[in-house]
Amino acid sequence: MAEPKQNRPKARLPRGFRDRGPAEIAAERAVLETVRRVYEGYGFSPLETPAFEYTDALGKFLPDVDRPNEGVFSLRDDDGEWLSLRYDLTAPLARYVAANFQNLTKPFRRYQLGPVWRNEKPGPGRFREFLQFDADTVGSASPSADAELLMMLSDTLEALGLQRGDYIIKLNNRKLLDGVLEASGIALDDRVRRGIVLRAIDKLDRLGVEGVTALLADGRKDESGDFTKGAGLSADQAQRILAFVAPDAKDEEAHLNQIATLVGTSPIGAAGLNELEQIVKLLSACDYGPDRILFDTGVVRGLDYYTGAVFEAQLTFPVQNEAGETVVFGSVAGGGRYDDLVSRFTGQMVPATGVSIGVSRLISALASRGLSVGAGEPLVVVTVMDKADAAASFKMVAELRAAGLRAEAYVGTAKFGDQMKYADRRGAAIAVIEGGDERARGEVTLKDLALGAELAKAVESRAAWTAERQAQVSVKRADLVAEIKKLLGPTSAGKA
Amino acid sequence: MAEPKQNRPKARLPRGFRDRGPAEIAAERAVLETVRRVYEGYGFSPLETPAFEYTDALGKFLPDVDRPNEGVFSLRDDDGEWLSLRYDLTAPLARYVAANFQNLTKPFRRYQLGPVWRNEKPGPGRFREFLQFDADTVGSASPSADAELLMMLSDTLEALGLQRGDYIIKLNNRKLLDGVLEASGIALDDRVRRGIVLRAIDKLDRLGVEGVTALLADGRKDESGDFTKGAGLSADQAQRILAFVAPDAKDEEAHLNQIATLVGTSPIGAAGLNELEQIVKLLSACDYGPDRILFDTGVVRGLDYYTGAVFEAQLTFPVQNEAGETVVFGSVAGGGRYDDLVSRFTGQMVPATGVSIGVSRLISALASRGLSVGAGEPLVVVTVMDKADAAASFKMVAELRAAGLRAEAYVGTAKFGDQMKYADRRGAAIAVIEGGDERARGEVTLKDLALGAELAKAVESRAAWTAERQAQVSVKRADLVAEIKKLLGPTSAGKA
Structure with missing residues (x-):
């Protein structure tokens, strides 16, 4: 019954995908179970959406017939419509909320866990299928919804066995940055320029002040000779932004005064300061102090769609990277407020805030801290x-x-x-x-x-x-x- | 920031897919957790394979460029290779075993749980994405491997709360049917005819003896007027097959004598009787009697690839169907032995046996028995x-x-x-x-x-x-x- 040899397919994994065995699965199960328990404890309820969405609902442009796979895995259904595999869990949430808006109890609080797919070039440790674990509160503009997510993320990391000091959650607010931009005379509806500024700031850790300054001005040539176009800001404008993201203030009070000066009379800046104050007040009343959650204007998150609070959980302990160098582990989770979740579907602004955990990175981090629980029952x-x-x-x-x-x-x-x-x-x-x-x-x-x-x-x-x-x-x-x-x-x- | 209305996508689920909420997810989690616990208890270990496989590795023909989606969801990767989403968990297991054969401890015993995708016409209760839960033992030709799966399936159904009598696992052996075919002068390597015979027998419950007789002979016209081509057997050949699948023996001893007569001197028939005897002996020694696992020649399973034991777990209690009629729930799990798992890759015969649970059907069944555990914590x-x-x-x-x-x-x-x-x-x-x-x-x-x-x-x-x-x-x-x-x-x- 064996087929002739020339017809035999090769037994091989598709490029950028992987198999996983008992130890890895057991470690992951333990982590996911802990996260789930904490999220359930906070009153979030699970939602599952399918792997596929209509391509137009995912917010990508209808793929070109010659290149249907730009960033997402897409295919044409037999009725001619384009389907894509989800590339994150936020776009399906937006579709779900828009489709069921009238019947949802608001604030709508859901968590979702599942694989997402990216049609990108795979590399070492970079796969085209990976797990995300998201929690979002939809339909509340209250800063207490943001504060709750911060406490929940902190509780989750500690429930996983991380000690206080092993991690820090850095909190910022996009409205503050927008206030600085507005006060500097940079138009907020110039989305392209604002995007360049965001991505430049997001590279502060890697490029330093000099590199970011270049990107805020005319642009920057990297070591390979590639040129990245800059935001075209004046020296004074770039200076104000740098003063915001890399402040030289001695203490928190001086820092807040400096920000107040930088946002000047900008209304959006004032709104940002008010939101920040309410979140920090609530955190502090519940004993989530700066040893767990820290105001840090250096965190802006690269994604364009955040509109208020943004935060990122970073692990502070040193680990060995693949090259054997000692580095700080860095970000394992992040999120923030995005108030136009469903407007692309309905035209309506619906406030939302969410947190997303990069499951594989978190598991690597826990393993490097000796917190892995891979062994099953004997x-x-x-x-x-x-x-x-x-x-x-x-x-x-x-x-x-x-x-x-x-x-x-x-x-x-x-x-x-x-x-x-x-x-x-x-x-x-x-x-x-x-x-x-x-x-x-x-x-x-x-x-x-x-x-x-x-x-x-x-x-x-x-x-x-x-x-x-x-x-x-x-x-x-x-x-x-x-x-x-x-x-x-x-x-x-x-x-x- | 809202886009002009004419550009807004509709918020809608892709055809044949669905969202699932807290109650359904909680019920499913409880069921999966129980199955997992029983399978782990039997020494099976988890494996996870990716959603995608190379299309040729899935055992489907390379899709036509005009119709890349015949039964499976397929797309072309940017290096020109065709990828498909898995349509079951057995094909990825075959690829995994073939690729890692030298390093696997044999018998290799794994369970896998995950979604599979079928590019088929959706209908009420028929989705294009659904969960499967499989367990397989690869690399053992011993009937004790089959017997173990039968005991494990029985234990699983009882762990889920089903009472003895609520379910029955029906056991048969493909080699017996092959023996009857051989003794009737029907060539076993005529795969097409054998396939028609199998699918005809598989419809016994629905079409009755008369309908199956027609399908074994020239063919059958159904109520809608569609004609299904038959296997073209003679009246005597069809008679022998019907005597096998719908026996008139009064007791088990008479039944076994009747089978021995029907398979005559066929070597494969004798092998089938021997395998059956060993399995039943082991089951009986471990107190898994005919109130749980019953020899029944009416169960053949439609799939072509089974080569020995085949079995099916059926729920025996009446339920109301969508039309409000009282029906028997029917099959919720099944499996059997298939001894050419990896030969398409390697040319080598590797014996394997497995069981697969249809998770959604099982959950519906449990719910109709009042065994649902959908409620979360208060x-x-x-x-x-x-x-x-x-x-x-x-x-x-x-x-x-x-x-x-x-x-x-x-x-x-x-x-x-x-x-x-x-x-x-x-x-x-x-x-x-x-x-x-x-x-x-x-x-x-x-x-x-x-x-x-x-x-x-x-x-x-x-x-x-x-x-x-x-x-x-x-x-x-x-x-x-x-x-x-x-x-x-x-x-x-x-x-x-």
Whole structure:
């Protein structure tokens, strides 16, 4: 039945995608479960939207027939309409809210967890499918909705095991920056220029003051010789923006005074100061002080659509990057207020605020802090000496499972020696063996595989058999469950 | 900032896709968690593969450029290769096993849960995206691997709350049918004819003996006048097959004798009888008797690729269908042995056996048996009387959460009356109110919303205010958590 060789497809993963095994899945499950528990605790409820949306509903232009895949994965349905896989969870939320607006209880508070797809060039650690975990409050302009998300994010990071000081959530407000722009005579409805300014500021960490100054003015040539066009601001305008994002004030009071001067009489700047004040007041009353959530005008977030509070959770501890250099881990979550969620559908302004966690980055961060929980429950493998009578082994695993243990009878066709290798390679904690003589005596042998591996390492190969014996114990068949529970104490458990 | 109306996209779901809300998600989570726990208990480990596979690896022909979407969702990657979304979890498993064969511990035992996509015409209850939950053992030809899956499926259905008698797992073996075909002089390598026979038998429940007889012979015209071509068997050949799938034997012994006669000297028939005997022996030794797992030659499963044991879990209790008719629920899970999983990639035969659960169907079935667990944790909504001082409400929810309760402070901008409506519409169990006077007295008011709704139903509208009052209680602010826990007893909890 095998096809001729020339017709055989290659078994290979698509470019930019990956398979994931038990340890990674277990670690992720534990993290997601914790986040979910905190979000549920705050009264958010889950929503699931499909993988596909109509391309026009995602807010991308209708794809060109020759290049249907610019940034998103798109295809034409058989009725001629273009479908795209979601590239984030915010665009589907906007479609959902616009479609169900009349029937939603507002504020509408939902969380959503799921994969998103980006049709981008893959690279090391950059995949074209990854998980996002979002929570949003839709239909409230109140700063308490923003403050709540900040507290929830802080609680989430601590519930995951991060200590205070391991992370900091930096908070800013887009209206303050808009106030500075307005006071500097830069038109806020010049979206293109405003976008260039935002992306320039967002690169402050990487390019420093000099690089950002160049991008705010005429532009900047990078090391490879590529030229990025600048925002075309005057030296004075650029100066005011830099004074905002990289202030030289000695303390918070001086900093706030400096901002008040920079936004001058700008109405949007005043609104930003008022929002910031209300959020900080509420945070402070609930004991979320600057050791957890810190006002920092350096955080602007690159995305164009934020309209008020913006924030970013950063991990502060050093880690080794792929090149072996010690770096600060950086951002693992972020969000903010965006008050025109559904206007592209309905023309109506609906205030909204949200937070999004980059799940893979967060899991890497936790692992580098020793907070990974990848190990599953320990596994017991019961070998099958006599294939004609597998029932004895199956009865043992049924008893073990009834006692809450994870257990499998060997279902392959290999001989005993290979069954022991199988148990080892599965990472089983214990192998159970019931030979014919033993059965007659009403006994079984338990082999502690973790201990066996340890002992074998410690002795010379000639003495290996002694080590083997030390890791084995013969017990009464009737005591199987109790003896295994005894062996699976804190020392030998958790290997599977 | 709103775009001109003529450019606005419509907010609509793509055809054949759906959004899902909290109750459905909670019910599904509970079911998936139970299945996962049983599968883990049996020693299966999770695997996740990406949504996309290369189209040729999925086993579909390279799509035609004009019709890239025949049954699967396909698109061309920017390097010219065709990608498709997985339509099941078996094809990705085959690709994974073929690509990693040397490094896998065999038997390789994995479970996978995830959405699959079918580019088919949607209909009522038929979606183009749905969940599958599969478990497979790869690399063992032993009947004990099949028997284990049958026990695991039975345990899973009972762990979900189904009683013995509510379900039956019907077991058959493809080799028996092949034996009957062989003994009737029908060539087994005539895959087309064998396929027609399989699909005809699979329709026995729906079409009856007469309809299947027609399909086994020249063909059948249905009520709409459409003609389905038959397998072209002789009357004698069709008779033997019907005697196999719809036997008239009085008891199991007579049935087995009848099968032995029908398969005659066919080697594959003899192999089938041997496999069946081993599986039934193991099941019976482990007390999985015919009240749970029953030999039934009427179950053949429509798919071409099964090569040995085939089985199907059916629910036996009557339910109302969409037309209000009383019907038997039918199949919720199935599977079997397929021994050429990876041969299309490697040319090598690798034995495998698996089980797949149709998650949505199973959840509907459980719901119709009153076994749904859709309700989440009860929610407490703390209203905010004085927006300038939301902190008092935020402190209350923080205390409630610290005690393990689900609680939110109102973060919208509506007045008090609308906040109570919000709490009601959210399905909250309790609303907490702290008026200015109360605060001065160190008290808060708890309103039992479930009780309030009940009382309001029971009385005339004039007396509604009394009912309202009965559902309210004033408590000491210091006793907030204890008093709410008292209210959230078994009667009022579980509504959110």
